[in-house]
Structures are given as C-alpha cells and as structure tokens.
Amino acid sequence: DQQVKQNSPSLSVQEGRISILNCDYTNSMFDYFLWYKKYPAEGPTFLISISSIKDKNEDGRFTVFLNKSAKHLSLHIVPSQPGDSAVYFCAASEDNAGNNRKLIWGLGTSLGVNP
C-alpha cells in the first residue's frame, strides 16, 4: 500500500505560469518531506525539503507547502520554465532532523512545460 501518493501521473503547463504538484501521505509518523526531480537516464536530483515543524519552505522559484492536518504537501514552481520538464518525486521519512536516509517515495508526476 502506497504511503506516499502522487495522484496525478502527469501535468502540463505553459511557460511562465505556475506549476503545482501535489502529494498526499498516510503515515502520521512522517515528519520530513522532500521533492526530487528526475530527467530521463539520470538519477533523481534533490530540489527542496521541509520539516514538519514548518508549513512552508521557499528556495528561489520553488516553494513547498505542508498541511499536516490534511497530510498533504505541494510543490509550487513559479514561473515554470521548459527546463523544468521532468518527473517530480515526493518522498517522506520518519525523522524531522533529516538524518534518516530511508525515504518512502511517491510514484512521481511527469511535468511538461510548454514554450
């Protein structure tokens, strides 16, 4: 049973607009969340993370929002660029210090940004 769910397998947006990728989780013990981006034939690349003691973390064009009561997090990319086209993975762990390398992953959302 998937403990981390990304219900949208794919998403298409126009260049310059906002991309919103969603992730839901079921395990209330999760307290550290990460987003990774993956291009074909490459390994995942870390984007941004958030601890459960926060509800928002921002890094440049990327912002992650966490709603603990809803067990939901989202990644916002503003403005979206064609180079952002990739598969985005949400991952979670039971360690808000971020020391736990055992991550539980969603199945990914393929984002396409159209010029």
Added chain:
Amino acid sequence: KAGVTQTPRYLIKTRGQQVTLSCSPISGHRSVSWYQQTPGQGLQFLFEYFSETQRNKGNFPGRFSGRQFSNSRSEMNVSTLELGDSALYLCASSSPGSGSPLHFGNGTRLTVT
C-alpha cells in the same frame, strides 16, 4: 567534485545467476543508500551503509545484500536472480549532518531474462 558513480550502467543476466553492482560515492560522503526503482512500485529502499556498517534495511529478501568498504565505496549483490529483479538500481550518497540530501548516481539498469 565528481558525482556518485555507478557501474555498470547496463547489465543483462539470466534467472538463477548472481550479480554485483558497484557505487562510488561523492568524496567525503560516508553514507551510501541503495534503492530499487520499478514502474509499478516506484523507488523502494534496499539498505543504507555508514562507516562500513549497515545502518538501515528495507523489506527485501535476503538475496539482496550489500557491503561498504573503508573508502566508502559500496557494492550490492543479488543472488539467485528472478525475473522480478529487473529494475533500475540507484545508489545515493550523503554527507553527515542532519538534513543532508541524498545525491544519486545515474543507476544500473538490470535486466533478468
């Protein structure tokens, strides 16, 4: 700084054989984790090694094993291969310290026929 290097990139084996995959972490990284990626299951945690000791383990059968050497390089071994072991095997390294993200290699694509 060189990234995480995994060898080989591609491998074809037959059922019943065994296979060894290799991972060289980023210089200075002492933690190495292994993941299996399949289309239906996504990325699943195999195990993590730190300072030559297995620190954490996922829910895989004993046919999957690993080790880490004193230079932090790691190997993963799968014995008695099954068709379902066909997957992309990803290695990731990380530096000590809380919040340090995983840095992944490009993976080894294993096909079992």
